[in-house]
Amino acid sequence: MQTTLNYSSLSSDTLVATRISERLADIHKWTTAHHLKLNLHKTELLFMLGKDCPHMDLQVTVEGIAVSPSPTVRNFGVVLDNPVCGTANITTVATLYNIHRIQPFFTQEAAQLLVQALIIFRLNYCNSLLAGLPVAIIKPLQHIQNTAVRLVVNLPKSGSLYSLN
Known part of the structure; x- marks a missing residue:
């Protein structure tokens, strides 16, 4: 509770x-x-x-x-800090980057389900708290999103995401 x-x-x-x-x-x-x-x-x-x-x-x-x-508290899965700048929550979500390490052990369908359940949900949940933050603070979230795309479409780490268009 x-x-x-x-x-x-x-x-x-x-x-x-x-x-x-x-x-x-x-x-x-x-x-x-x-x-x-x-x-x-x-x-x-x-x-x-x-x-x-x-x-x-x-x-x-x-x-x-x-x-x-x-200095930080967790409220319904979101880490809040003072002042509310979002860095604590971004740092917590950024740990999801490590999901790329398990790619060899899953099928593409399983990887897609994991990305949707673990990453996309966390990126979308309470993202209104991130509105107006500088790009430098939000950059780790973009990195996670790029990693998730590479995981789902089975691109190597150095593969370009622009080729997916």
Whole structure:
């Protein structure tokens, strides 16, 4: 089960950590009452501060367990970072490049299914977060897409994609 808690406040609010702790305690009570378990050791916090906000080092405690802020969090498979620049998610998706290593072990049809399930889905999912990013940041995703095409049509690594037209 994945739960997302969104909370916004003014930068002058000194009770942010207390309020977040209270909300997490409420979620913990609810999950316990419904025979579910909230694993506080795996709970991730990402504080997204405005440009004019000073850095806040907030300590959140729930049921005696300290939940520390994290530089990145995973939300429904998308890795978010602060500031939201997409580099953490792109780095995670870029690991799919290694799929080319298993090409000799699959038929062309199996390779196509793998590419659709593992690569195309991840490239398309939440790609609106990538809108407006510089080409240099998005370039690894283009590289993965090119590798996927080569895998499906069984082109060598040095083969030109332009010859497919």
